[in-house]
Amino acid sequence: MSRTRTQGPSARASPRTPIDAIERLCYDADAVFLTRDPALWGYAMEIEQKIDLLGEAAQYDVCRACGTHSGRMRDDLGRWVYPAVRPDGTRVSLLKVLQTNVCERDCAYCANRSQRDAPRTSFKPEELAATFDRMVRRGLCQGLFLSSGVSDNVARASAQMLATVELVRKRYAFRGYVHLKILPGADDATIEASVRLADRVSVNLEAPNAERLFALSRSKAFATELLASLRQADRIRRKVGPAVSLTTQFVVGAAGETDREILATATALYRDLGLARAYYSAFQPVRDTPLEELSPTPTWREQRLYQVDMLLRRYGYCFDELCFNAQGNLPREADPKQVWAWRHPEFFPVEVNTANREALLRVPGIGPITAQRIISRRRVATLRDLRDLGMGAASARRAAPYILLDGRAPTRQLGLWEGVGEAVAALDAAS
Numbered sequence: 001m002s003r004t005r006t007q008g009p010s011a012r013a014s015p016r017t018p019i020d021a022i023e024r025l026c027y028d029a030d031a032v033f034l035t036r037d038p039a040l041w042g043y044a045m046e047i048e049q050k051i052d053l054l055g056e057a058a059q060y061d062v063c064r065a066c067g068t069h070s071g072r073m074r075d076d077l078g079r080w081v082y083p084a085v086r087p088d089g090t091r092v093s094l095l096k097v098l099q100t101n102v103c104e105r106d107c108a109y110c111a112n113r114s115q116r117d118a119p120r121t122s123f124k125p126e127e128l129a130a131t132f133d134r135m136v137r138r139g140l141c142q143g144l145f146l147s148s149g150v151s152d153n154v155a156r157a158s159a160q161m162l163a164t165v166e167l168v169r170k171r172y173a174f175r176g177y178v179h180l181k182i183l184p185g186a187d188d189a190t191i192e193a194s195v196r197l198a199d200r201v202s203v204n205l206e207a208p209n210a211e212r213l214f215a216l217s218r219s220k221a222f223a224t225e226l227l228a229s230l231r232q233a234d235r236i237r238r239k240v241g242p243a244v245s246l247t248t249q250f251v252v253g254a255a256g257e258t259d260r261e262i263l264a265t266a267t268a269l270y271r272d273l274g275l276a277r278a279y280y281s282a283f284q285p286v287r288d289t290p291l292e293e294l295s296p297t298p299t300w301r302e303q304r305l306y307q308v309d310m311l312l313r314r315y316g317y318c319f320d321e322l323c324f325n326a327q328g329n330l331p332r333e334a335d336p337k338q339v340w341a342w343r344h345p346e347f348f349p350v351e352v353n354t355a356n357r358e359a360l361l362r363v364p365g366i367g368p369i370t371a372q373r374i375i376s377r378r379r380v381a382t383l384r385d386l387r388d389l390g391m392g393a394a395s396a397r398r399a400a401p402y403i404l405l406d407g408r409a410p411t412r413q414l415g416l417w418e419g420v421g422e423a424v425a426a427l428d429a430a431s
C-alpha cells in the first residue's frame with residue numbers, strides 16, 4: 001500500500017504509549033520504519049512478530065469455517081486472516097490467532113506441546129485487542145477467532161482470552177463475529193463469560209472417545225474436561241444466549257479411530273447438544289512430536305466425513321443408514337450418498353412430480369436447493385424433461401438413473417443403470 005508522507009506517521013504526533021505504537025503499526029505498515037523512537041520501534045516489531053507466530057500456531061485449530069492456508073490473505077499485516085462463513089451463512093474475514101502458544105500440556109500431535117522446542121510468545125490482552133481493532137478499521141478483517149495454549153493453568157489462560165474479548169467488545173465496541181475457544185476443563189464461570197461475549201464457542205474433543213483420546217493426549221480428560229465443558233457450554237447457552245452456537249473438532253486418523261466412531265460421536269452431539277458443526281481435521285504430522293513418523297491422513301477421508309456430516313445435518317439421513325466398509329470407514333470409491341443409493345435400489349426410482357422433499361434429497365445429484373426448485377416448478381407445470389429440473393449437466397446425469405419424469409425414465413436412464421452393478425461389486429470387493 002503506498003502512502004504519501006503527509007498521510008504517514010511523520011505527519012502525526014509521536015506515539016505516547018505502546019498502544020499508540022501498535023495502532024500506528026496497524027494503520028500504516030511503514031510506521032515501523034519511520035518512527036524515531038527505537039524503543040517503540042522494537043515494540044511495534046514485536047507485535048508484528050507475535051501476530052506472525054501466534055497466527056501460524058492457530059492454523060492447527062482448523063475450524064474449517066476458517067478455511068485453510070490456501071484461502072488466507074497474504075497481505076503483510078493480514079497474513080493470518082481467513083475467509084470464513086458465519087453461522088447465518090454470511091461471509092467474513094477472520095483474524096485467527098492464539099493468545100499464547102505457551103502450553104503446559106503435552107498432546108502428542110500438537111505443535112504447541114510443552115515438550116517441543118519452539119519459539120514461544122504471548123499477547124497481552126491490550127496488545128491483541130488494539131491490534132485487532134486496527135485491523136478491523138483497516139478493513140483487513142471483520143471477525144476474530146481466538147484460541148490459546150494452556151499457559152500456567154486453564155483459569156489464567158482463559159482469563160487472558162476473556163480479557164482480550166472484553167476489551168474488543170467494550171473498549172473498541174466491536175459488535176461483529178467472535179469465535180472463542182473454551183479450554184479443556186474451564187470452570188463454569190469462564191464458560192458463562194465466554195458464552196456472553198462470543199457468537200460461537202467451541203470445545204475441541206479431538207477424538208471420538210476416551211480410549212482414542214488417550215492415544216493423542218495423556219494430559220486431557222475426555223469425559224471430565226472436554227465432554228463436560230461442551231455439555232456445560234450447551235446448558236449455559238440455552239439459558240443465557242441461545243443464539244450462541246457450539247462447535248467441536250476431531251483430529252482424524254492419528255489415533256486409529258474409525259469413521260464410524262467419529263460419526264457416532266458427532267451424531268450424538270448433534271442430537272443431544274444441538275451442536276452447530278463438527279469439524280474434521282485430517283491429521284498432519286508435526287516435526288519434533290511423538291507422532292512425527294505417522295503418515296498424514298489423506299484429505300479424501302476428511303472430505304468423506306464432511307459429506308456424511310452434511311447428510312446428517314441437512315439431508316435427513318440418520319446414523320444407522322450410513323454405509324461403512326468392513327473396517328468401519330467410509331468407502332473411498334464414491335461419495336456416501338451415491339453409495340447409499342447403490343445399496344438401496346428398492347427406494348428408486350423417485351417420481352419428481354410427487355415425491356416429498358425427503359425423498360428428493362435421496363436422489364444423487366439433488367441437493368436442498370434443487371429439491372426446493374423442483375417443488376416450486378412442479379406447482380406450475382408437470383416436469384417432463386431433465387431440463388425442467390433446473391440442474392447442471394453433471395448433476396442431471398447423476399440423478400437420471402434414479403428418477404421418473406411424469407412416469408417416464410429420462411432417456412439416458414438405461415445406459416447409466418448398466419454401470420451400477422459393477423460399481424456395487426467393486427465396492428463390496430473393497431470392503
Ligand code: SF4
Pocket residue numbers: 103104105106107110111112113114148149150217
Ligand atoms: S492443550 Fe494440547 S492441543 Fe491445546 S495447545 Fe496445549 S498441547 Fe496443543
